[in-house]
Amino acid sequence: MLVLGVTGDVGAGKSTVSQIWKSLGATIIDADALAHEAWKDTTVLRRASERWGTQVLLGNGHINPSVVASIVFSDMTEYEWVCDMIHPFVRIEMERKVASLQGWVIAEIPLLFENRIPWWVDLSVYVTAPLDLRLARNEVRGWNKEEIERRERFLRNAEEKRAEADLVIRNDSSIDTLEQSLSRYAALFKKMAALCEIRGYSSDELVIRKAAIRLGASGQVTRIEIVPLTNALVRGGSLSMNKRYMMRAYSCEFYWAFVERTLTEEGLEETELISIRRLSRSLRNELVEEIIG
Numbered sequence: 407m408l409v410l411g412v413t414g415d416v417g418a419g420k421s422t423v424s425q426i427w428k429s430l431g432a433t434i435i436d437a438d439a440l441a442h443e444a445w446k447d448t449t450v451l452r453r454a455s456e457r458w459g460t461q462v463l464l465g466n467g468h469i470n471p472s473v474v475a476s477i478v479f480s481d482m483t484e485y486e487w488v489c490d491m492i493h494p495f496v497r498i499e500m501e502r503k504v505a506s507l508q509g510w511v512i513a514e515i516p517l518l519f520e521n522r523i524p525w526w527v528d529l530s531v532y533v534t535a536p537l538d539l540r541l542a543r544n545e546v547r548g549w550n551k552e553e554i555e556r557r558e559r560f561l562r563n564a565e566e567k568r569a570e571a572d573l574v575i576r577n578d579s580s581i582d583t584l585e586q587s588l589s590r591y592a593a594l595f596k597k598m599a600a601l602c603e604i605r606g607y608s609s610d611e612l613v614i615r616k617a618a619i620r621l622g623a624s625g626q627v628t629r630i631e632i633v634p635l636t637n638a639l640v641r642g643g644s645l646s647m648n649k650r651y652m653m654r655a656y657s658c659e660f661y662w663a664f665v666e667r668t669l670t671e672e673g674l675e676e677t678e679l680i681s682i683r684r685l686s687r688s689l690r691n692e693l694v695e696e697i698i699g
């Protein structure tokens with residue numbers, strides 16, 4: 407599994423980047439959408455209308471985002487109040503969704519660097535575009551320079567975010583150019599998301615040694631370990647112990663067909679492919695270098 411935290415300047419193209427990666431195979435979780443979900447909660451609606459009056463409600467009782475935006479983005483106290491109310495819900499929902507997913511996941515989080523980066527984000531992606539382009543692109547949303555700047559006052563500055571991000575996407579050209587550059591990254595991210603552990607078992611040491619040599623030479627697995635196992639079998643009050651060997655290594659799920667065929671040809675008795683939910687950053691980088699290249 408690989409979770410990318412996608413953030414960026416206001417109106418720079420976070421959603422556009424996420425949607426392009428979605429079309430290339432990623433699953434998306436969107437913090438803005440979850441924040442909008444939070445606004446449907448009756449307690450949240452009651453607290454907001456008690457604080458700001460019924461002006462923040464539409465005729466149908468739903469929240470009026472543009473009125474809330476004009477209140478919270480022009481007053482730090484109100485901004486903090488709303489963030490304290492909405493963010494815990496968004497954080498919990500995001501974590502819950504991540505737990506139910508696998509593979510390559512994009513978490514679109516406008517405040518990724520402003521709030522603590524969640525532990526389940528593996529890599530951060532910062533989407534940036536010059537202000538004049540953002541103005542032109544967001545005009546249709548009714549956002550002018552003041553609206554963009556008033557939201558951005560609450561965000562960390564661009565230089566800090568650029569320095570902190572694992573990957574910076576400059577969205578300063580056409581959508582076609584953006585798609586081309588994102589599809590190159592997508593190929594890598596899909597393989598990173600598919601890093602896995604493989605296991606094979608045999609009671610014959612020679613069989614397992616030969617399989618290890620063949621797999622090791624293929625370059626499609628790395629960090630091979632051979633572990634002697636003792637299987638304890640309790641039957642009718644007595645214990646019998648069988649020796650066998652486990653070969654364990656890292657690989658990529660894309661190579662599984664080859665790995666399984668090789669292990670079967672070499673005569674291993676059982677094979678397993680185990681998905682990995684989380685790797686340390688250093689181990690992930692090393693495995694990418696060793697297996698994906």
Ligand SMILES: CC(C)(COP(=O)(O)OP(=O)(O)OC[C@H]1O[C@@H](n2cnc3c(N)ncnc32)[C@H](O)[C@@H]1O)[C@@H](O)C(=O)NCCC(=O)NCCS
Nearest residue numbers: 416417437438441471472474475478492496516517557560
């Ligand atoms: C104030 C609200 C109702 C305005 O809704 P609106 O439809 O105008 O904007 P939307 O939610 O779609 O956000 C659009 C963009 O505004 C910017 N933005 C949104 N929230 C924030 C914020 N707290 N700080 C700075 N910029 C923000 C981001 O670039 C975001 O992508 C809404 O943004 C909100 O509830 N914000 C508080 C919750 C929050 O911080 N959400 C961000 C994800 S955790």
Ligand SMILES: Nc1ncnc2c1ncn2[C@@H]1O[C@H](COP(=O)(O)OP(=O)(O)OP(=O)(O)O)[C@@H](O)[C@H]1O
Nearest residue numbers: 416417418419420421422543544577579580581584
């Ligand atoms: N390379 C591009 N060329 C032209 N238009 C673009 C490009 N990238 C994004 N856009 C347009 O710019 C607008 C803003 O993009 P998008 O909604 O992806 O930004 P965002 O960062 O998600 O915004 P927000 O801050 O509201 O979350 C959209 O109308 C989108 O279609």
